[in-house]
Amino acid sequence: xxxxxxxxxxxxxxxxxxxxxxxxxxxxxxxxxIDALLGFVVKSGLTFELTRIAVPGEAxxxxxxxxxxxxxxxxxxxxxxxxxRVVP
Numbered sequence: 001x002x003x004x005x006x007x008x009x010x011x012x013x014x015x016x017x018x019x020x021x022x023x024x025x026x027x028x029x030x031x032x033x034i035d036a037l038l039g040f041v042v043k044s045g046l047t048f049e050l051t052r053i054a055v056p057g058e059a060x061x062x063x064x065x066x067x068x069x070x071x072x073x074x075x076x077x078x079x080x081x082x083x084x085r086v087v088p
Contacts, residue, residue, distance in 0.1 A: 007026055007038070007072045007073060008073050009066075009069040009070050009072070009073040011026050011027055011028055011072075011073075012024060012025070012026065012027070012038070012068070012069035012072050012073070013025045013026075013027040013031075014041070014065055014068075015031070017040075020042060020043040020044075021040065021041065021042050021043075022040065022041045022065070023037065023040055024037075024038040024039045024040060024041055024050070024068060024072070025037055025038060026038055037053055038052065038053060038072060039051050039052040039053050039054075041065065041068055044061075046063075047061040047062065047063065048061070048062050048063070048064060048065060048067070048068060049061055049062075050062055050068050050071065
């Protein structure tokens with residue numbers, strides 16, 4: 001995977017949609033760009049459930065928003081282009 005496309009924890013930004021919902025974005029892209037969108041987070045009880053754009057329907061429970069950012073930094077999945085092809 002190219003380091004250009006790697007997401008680091010510092011690249012992850014959260015945009016509040018409500019008191020319990022956030023859009024997860026890659027801050028290296030313009031805020032309203034589809035390329036910036038990494039996923040969504042919903043606070044459910046004591047956990048934060050992450051749904052990634054790359055893997056729809058999967059809900060990953062994490063303990064905090066910081067853990068969500070670290071998840072993207074440590075995840076081995078490459079970014080996917082809008083066409084669905086993997087970016088080298």
